[in-house]
Amino acid sequence: MIVQTANPGQPRFIIRQIDHARACATFARAFGNPAFAPLEPAAEVVFATAQHDSGWEPIDALPGRDPQTGLPWHLGQGPLADRLRANAGSAALAERDNAYVGLLVSQHTWRLWGGQHDGGMVIDPDLDPGARALVEALLRGEAARQARLLAALTGDPLLAPLASPDWRRYNDLRLRFFDRLGLYFHLTHPAARARATFDRVPRSVNDESALTIESVGNDRYALTPWPFAGNELVFETPGRWLLPLPPDADFAHALRYAPVDTQRAVLTAG
Template sequence: MIVRPYKLPDGEPMLFLIQQSVHAALSGDLASHWGNRPFSPLIHPEVVWPAIFHHDDGWIPVDKSPPIDPKTKRPVSFLDSPAPASHAIWTKSIEWAARISPFAQYLIAEHFMSLREHSESAESEAGQTFIHKYEELSESWRDNWEQRHPQCTDAEEKLALAQLRFFDWFSLWLCLDSRTEVYQFEQTPGDIPLTIRPVADGLFHATPWPWTVDRVHVAAGGYLVPDRDYTDTDDLLLEMNDWCRIEWQFAPE
């Protein structure tokens, strides 16, 4: 669950809860129509696009019954999810990706292994167990894909993984907070810097223009709940009845 601070017009503090599967769907929406030069379109879109869209499906059961942090008494953010809990969730995402393709499993497993390798728990027993398990499995999924698609190059596989990682971060950047300052994405697929400039509420200019359409309109829904102490999940669920949406529009500079 993404836990985003939010204030009502009268200043009352609230929390905007965005489910991880919703964030992933936003990643997929941002990836749609991508590829205006100098940016490359999605590689093998029949696999890469659904992999981006569904890479966080393992969170669906958890986000339906969000846990409460016993210390803060607030919903647990995905950023604070304990490593063993994250591994169990990531494992479900990887397993469920089998319905798409072995290549989707490879991409999602590599994505989560990278997240763990660059985290504080990378050297923990749980972290090492997760990484070692999926190093071997991801190699077998990649080999399976390459046997079926011998024309697929190493460069294309690296580009596909870079695209999944980029759109995941692009979506998180939008969901985690209100953006009012210019931001430059340095690590885009192809390493072409992308500058996003806020010009009005929810409206951004993008330079260089990366989409093949003239304008992009995306949105994410979530639950608006009071920013208060919660005794348990059931207490939070009683408040999760105000479904709202945040919208963003992108236009050329």
């Protein structure tokens, strides 16, 4: 779950990880203009973006309660084993669609836990030995998955050229941008969204740029330089409003029947 910030005493907007990912696919579908090369392979990158958190669905269906907040465990929190299982599960589910989609989602999982584009690993040094062993096992599993998927792609005349190291990094950075732009909206409530910069957004293979976003009022946000088709883009995300709950509350029931809403933002060319 993503537990969006709120002013003190106000309900929190709760977003399922799969709804976050599907909303991020809005950016993928619209990406590309004369200054930013369109997606290639388009269908696979869009689908990978929409599915990059699909392994969270069973966990978000029965969310755990953070005893410190009385709310669902927020992104990056909660039991480590659950988080690792969800991320590996996302790659496993994506692989069922096709090898390239699985490769992109596996690369996303690999990067989240310290994997580098050159194949190295930079794991959080603050992890205790037991936690580090779990993360290392996840990374070894994703490295093996990627090797298997790359072998499968060698026989595909359309996708094999797009599985080169440069193209894998290129499309991973694009998925990274769509994810981070979605998190800009999902992590922070509208009144608190500050100016932000997104680094390493690809214009084309081996050509990257930094993009800046800032609120211009009335749920509108200027993005500079503009990477999408057209001059504006509507971004919508479903979620539920929830106040903290006591330990003895029926947590799943409360979340299931919490008020449903949709947050809306309009991105414009800066």
